[in-house]
Amino acid sequence: MKILATYNIKGGVGKTATAVNLAALSAEGGYRTLVWDLDPQGAASFYFRIRAKVKGGAAGIVKGRRALDGAIRGTDYAGLDLLPADFRYRHLDIALADARHPERRRARLLEPLADSNDHVIHDCAPSISRVSESVFEAADALLVPTIPTPLSLRTLGQLLKHLRDVPNTPTVLPFLCMVDRRKALHRQFCRWAEQASVGFLAAAIPYSSTVERMGLRRRPLTEDAPRSPATTAYRALWEETLQRLVGEARLGPSRQEVKAMLRRLERGEDLVGEAAPADD
Amino acid sequence: MVTPSPDSAEPTGTEPSVFSLPEAGGEGDGASVFARLAEAFTVRAGPGEPLDRTLIDTFDARLGRGGGDLWLERGAERSALLWHRRGLRTPPVPLDPVLLDNGALPAFAEELPAGRLRDEVGALAAPRRLMPTVRLVGQRHGLDVLDGVRKTVARVVLEERVAHAPGRRQGRRLPPLLRVVPIRGYDDHRRVTRFLVEQLGLTPTADGDVAAALRSVGRQAGQDPCTPRPELTPEVPAEEAVRAVLKELLRIIRITEDGVDDARDIEFLHDFRVAVRQTRSILGQLREVLPERLVAHHRNEFRWLGQATGPARDLDVFISDWPALLADLGPELSDDLAPALAYLRRERDAARRRVRKALLSARYRRLVEGWALQLTRPVHGPALAEVSIDEVAARAIERAWRRVRRKGRRLDAEAPIADYHDLRIAAKKLRYLIALFGGVFDKRRTKQAVTVLKRLQTTLGDAHDAAQQADRLRAVAGALRDDRKADTATLLAIGRLIERIEGRGAALQAGSREAHEQFAHRRNRTLFTRR
Ligand SMILES: Nc1ncnc2c1ncn2[C@@H]1O[C@H](COP(=O)(O)OP(=O)(O)OP(=O)(O)O)[C@@H](O)[C@H]1O
Ligand SMILES: [Mg+2]
Numbered sequence: 001m002k003i004l005a006t007y008n009i010k011g012g013v014g015k016t017a018t019a020v021n022l023a024a025l026s027a028e029g030g031y032r033t034l035v036w037d038l039d040p041q042g043a044a045s046f047y048f049r050i051r052a053k054v055k056g057g058a059a060g061i062v063k064g065r066r067a068l069d070g071a072i073r074g075t076d077y078a079g080l081d082l083l084p085a086d087f088r089y090r091h092l093d094i095a096l097a098d099a100r101h102p103e104r105r106r107a108r109l110l111e112p113l114a115d116s117n118d119h120v121i122h123d124c125a126p127s128i129s130r131v132s133e134s135v136f137e138a139a140d141a142l143l144v145p146t147i148p149t150p151l152s153l154r155t156l157g158q159l160l161k162h163l164r165d166v167p168n169t170p171t172v173l174p175f176l177c178m179v180d181r182r183k184a185l186h187r188q189f190c191r192w193a194e195q196a197s198v199g200f201l202a203a204a205i206p207y208s209s210t211v212e213r214m215g216l217r218r219r220p221l222t223e224d225a226p227r228s229p230a231t232t233a234y235r236a237l238w239e240e241t242l243q244r245l246v247g248e249a250r251l252g253p254s255r256q257e258v259k260a261m262l263r264r265l266e267r268g269e270d271l272v273g274e275a276a277p278a279d280d
Numbered sequence: 281m282v283t284p285s286p287d288s289a290e291p292t293g294t295e296p297s298v299f300s301l302p303e304a305g306g307e308g309d310g311a312s313v314f315a316r317l318a319e320a321f322t323v324r325a326g327p328g329e330p331l332d333r334t335l336i337d338t339f340d341a342r343l344g345r346g347g348g349d350l351w352l353e354r355g356a357e358r359s360a361l362l363w364h365r366r367g368l369r370t371p372p373v374p375l376d377p378v379l380l381d382n383g384a385l386p387a388f389a390e391e392l393p394a395g396r397l398r399d400e401v402g403a404l405a406a407p408r409r410l411m412p413t414v415r416l417v418g419q420r421h422g423l424d425v426l427d428g429v430r431k432t433v434a435r436v437v438l439e440e441r442v443a444h445a446p447g448r449r450q451g452r453r454l455p456p457l458l459r460v461v462p463i464r465g466y467d468d469h470r471r472v473t474r475f476l477v478e479q480l481g482l483t484p485t486a487d488g489d490v491a492a493a494l495r496s497v498g499r500q501a502g503q504d505p506c507t508p509r510p511e512l513t514p515e516v517p518a519e520e521a522v523r524a525v526l527k528e529l530l531r532i533i534r535i536t537e538d539g540v541d542d543a544r545d546i547e548f549l550h551d552f553r554v555a556v557r558q559t560r561s562i563l564g565q566l567r568e569v570l571p572e573r574l575v576a577h578h579r580n581e582f583r584w585l586g587q588a589t590g591p592a593r594d595l596d597v598f599i600s601d602w603p604a605l606l607a608d609l610g611p612e613l614s615d616d617l618a619p620a621l622a623y624l625r626r627e628r629d630a631a632r633r634r635v636r637k638a639l640l641s642a643r644y645r646r647l648v649e650g651w652a653l654q655l656t657r658p659v660h661g662p663a664l665a666e667v668s669i670d671e672v673a674a675r676a677i678e679r680a681w682r683r684v685r686r687k688g689r690r691l692d693a694e695a696p697i698a699d700y701h702d703l704r705i706a707a708k709k710l711r712y713l714i715a716l717f718g719g720v721f722d723k724r725r726t727k728q729a730v731t732v733l734k735r736l737q738t739t740l741g742d743a744h745d746a747a748q749q750a751d752r753l754r755a756v757a758g759a760l761r762d763d764r765k766a767d768t769a770t771l772l773a774i775g776r777l778i779e780r781i782e783g784r785g786a787a788l789q790a791g792s793r794e795a796h797e798q799f800a801h802r803r804n805r806t807l808f809t810r811r
């Protein structure tokens with residue numbers, strides 16, 4: 001079982017859209033897939049039209065293994081299940097803090113799922129909390145949607161800095177999201193990301209009204225617009241992610257690598273910011 | 281595209297959620313049921329899609345008997361394996377379309393894509409070959425039951441199928457099947473099922489997909505076709521009963537004979553041989569109820585068949601035991617022994633060629649065809665043929681039991697291996713009688729008798745294999761030396777292996793004597809005698 005998460009400290013960058021669409025692609029590929037909606041807002045659950053509450057709330061989940069199983073809901077798609085967000089998730093934070101090794105708890109919680117799932121994809125809320133800490137600890141890889149602006153690089157840097165202190169760092173897979181090719185800044189940013197060696201995946205998700213429309217259609221793009229450019233981009237992103245997941249060990253960057261990346265990011269902030277010509 | 285699959289979840293346990301419907305066009309057919317559902321629930325009808333799925337199992341139905349079904353679903357865009365066991369269903373495991381285009385199914389569990397499906401199927405099926413059992417071709421129509429936000433909360437699936445035996449064009453139409461499929465975490469399927477039962481008056485069928493499909497190709501779900509199942513009652517005249525059993529054994533000989541050539545699935549040859557030996561044993565032990573001229577000739581012919589196939593089986597077993605024999609001997613020794621294994625393989629191939637020749641011979645053809653004819657022809661045998669089978673079988677079982685006791689008591693620490701062999705054969709004869717005619721006696725008693733006897737047979741069998749394997753290795757060493765195919769290291773390694781096997785053999789002989797003591801204990805007497 002591989003454990004993934006879409007994560008960014010920043011909000012509204014496409015974490016949920018990514019989690020939902022990659023999960024659908026995973027299931028389509030025959031992998032038994034579970035989306036764990038960790039955002040109290042429940043956006044991922046909303047996209048799958050699932051509004052169930054978790055019995056016993058967060059405390060129940062942290063304690064019992066069976067509780068988790070009973071809370072899982074089937075989506076409309078084969079091989080794709082979802083653990084819905086619950087208003088009481090607010091308490092997951094507190095419940096995890098109470099547990100003796102809060103970070104290791106998640107890995108243990110996920111263990112019994114290994115039998116029936118190939119991929120677990122967490123959709124995280126935009127914050128650093130006990131919940132996200134537990135995700136960092138358990139995940140094999142973090143997918144980090146990044147909007148092409150100088151400020152996003154700072155946020156990415158913050159995440160990398162933070163992860164230095166997490167034992168057993170997950171692989172960090174930043175990728176560009178909501179890219180608008182009409183904007184000079186975006187073009188400039190993409191060019192920089194391609195050769196800056198800060199770990200950006202090659203696949204980038206374009207800014208697209210098809211993605212926006214998901215909130216109305218409440219279906220993953222594979223269903224709603226299987227041939228649209230955005231779907232194609234998510235497909236490429238998923239394939240690249242799968243390739244990076246091959247092999248057993250978690251291949252997070254070393255401290256040195258992180259240091260070098262941070263330096264490059266800082267330089268990038270300046271470069272991208274200054275060199276970008278004004279939009280025509 | 282992510283296709284909604286009716287297999288994403290499955291009713292658990294005995295939930296009455298499968299219904300057999302009249303053919304399309306008839307009253308209460310699938311279309312009319314869908315129409316009624318659409319009036320009562322918020323639904324969304326999916327497009328009809330072609331259905332093509334093949335049930336895969338080993339020849340002796342190990343998956344089915346283990347409570348699992350393995351389906352190969354062929355789709356226009358891709359094909360996948362589905363595994364379902366004890367209420368747990370794996371999502372489709374996609375198969376390489378290139379492989380499938382060439383008609384190549386994964387033939388052994390180890391060739392399946394890694395994962396839970398392979399683990400579970402392998403644990404049940406190994407070492408046997410996976411093969412198609414029945415293929416269902418037809419149409420599938422889905423109807424999603426939706427909630428207020430149009431989320432699917434239950435699914436109704438209608439399947440119209442024609443069942444084909446593997447490789448047959450001609451098929452048999454099965455009654456359309458309507459299934460209510462729950463979605464994980466929702467219990468709306470209950471409402472739907474209740475509606476079908478209470479409002480539409482449908483009666484759930486216990487008959488799942490698998491049972492109906494198998495029956496259409498003459499098989500029974502969860503049954504090993506290589507187990508003889510004569511229909512016997514205690515009062516059936518003995519001759520008739522014996523004929524019924526012999527017919528069953530001939531059936532097994534005929535269904536396994538094509539697989540006997542399979543060098544990778546060695547169990548075909550084994551099942552074939554068991555049926556041959558059982559036939560011969562019955563002809564000997566119950567000859568009194570059969571006409572003399574039926575017995576003498578065929579006993580001889582079945583002995584020939586047994587002998588023609590014996591060496592191949594022994595070598596099959598030896599080669600498949602090989603890794604276990606070498607376990608913890610260290611890797612160097614296993615290298616040294618490689619020429620011996622290669623020699624055994626060559627011997628096995630030669631033995632298997634002889635088996636093939638025997639089965640292709642006119643003598644074999646005459647035997648099985650003549651035998652089939654004899655078994656149907658009503659010949660009035662000796663007077664005993666009028667006695668009921670329970671009388672005759674009970675007497676024969678007691679006789680066989682006494683023989684086992686007598687032969688076992690002769691054994692002491694000095695007894696030659698031939699005496700163990702004799703005892704082994706006697707025990708086998710007894711076992712065959714119980715296996716083939718035990719059905720006319722009390723079930724529990726029969727089962728207990730088998731348990732008691734099995735213990736003895738296992739140690740005797742292992743002791744026999746050990747003695748035989750040691751002898752064979754001596755012969756292999758001699759041959760390799762004569763052909764100058766072995767260096768000293770190999771000969772020494774063979775020597776060590778022989779020593780080890782003989783050490784085990786001695787322990788097994790002692791174990792056999794002990795097992796016999798247990799077997800012959802007074803408390804077991806009533807299991808084999810009527811007093
Ligand atoms: N590639 C895209 N093109 C256009 N709009 C997008 C794209 N990706 C996401 N959006 C839209 O941006 C908004 C935020 O996206 P999303 O909810 O996926 O982000 P998020 O990071 O999960 O947000 P939050 O931090 O609130 O959880 C949504 O309205 C979504 O439809
Ligand atoms: Mg979100």
